[in-house]
Amino acid sequence: MTIAPERTVMPPEEPEPLDRLVELFEGSPGSDVAVLATPSGKRVPIPAELVELLRDIVVAMANGQAVTVAPHNQTLTTQEAADLLGVSRPTVVRLLENGEIPYSQPGRHRRVLLRDLLDYQERRRHERRVALDELTEISEDAGAYEATAIPRRTR
Numbered sequence: 001m002t003i004a005p006e007r008t009v010m011p012p013e014e015p016e017p018l019d020r021l022v023e024l025f026e027g028s029p030g031s032d033v034a035v036l037a038t039p040s041g042k043r044v045p046i047p048a049e050l051v052e053l054l055r056d057i058v059v060a061m062a063n064g065q066a067v068t069v070a071p072h073n074q075t076l077t078t079q080e081a082a083d084l085l086g087v088s089r090p091t092v093v094r095l096l097e098n099g100e101i102p103y104s105q106p107g108r109h110r111r112v113l114l115r116d117l118l119d120y121q122e123r124r125r126h127e128r129r130v131a132l133d134e135l136t137e138i139s140e141d142a143g144a145y146e147a148t149a150i151p152r153r154t155r
Helices: 016-026 048-062 078-085 089-097 114-141
Strands: 007-009 034-037 043-046 067-069
Touching (some): 016 048, 043 048, 048 067, 078 114
Antiparallel strands (some): 007 067, 034 043
């Protein structure tokens, strides 16, 4: 089996077929067994993980978003990594040099594996959640919510 390269698909000009698919996905509980019918009439069950992915793709495209499918071992440039993280390329380079994201440098240019970038993104998301929970707990203990519950005139 060959690994498919990265591929980006733009949403169709006419969203009506996607709208029908969104309705179809919303109308069926996740426990339903989905099948793929081939032109020859053969019916093949679709694994639940793939059905979930198809649902996400259909909803994104119905909302006018392009969708990119890439294998986790896809190698990215620092600019592609920056675009995916929503930061500048120098910020990504700094993250690489600080050891926060593994990378390789086969020549002059750094390369990052998509899976390493996604791992970093998930770690940061978890760290932010933990920090926010701690901040909320500190605020509750200090009575900060009660202190601001009654609006005060400032003028």
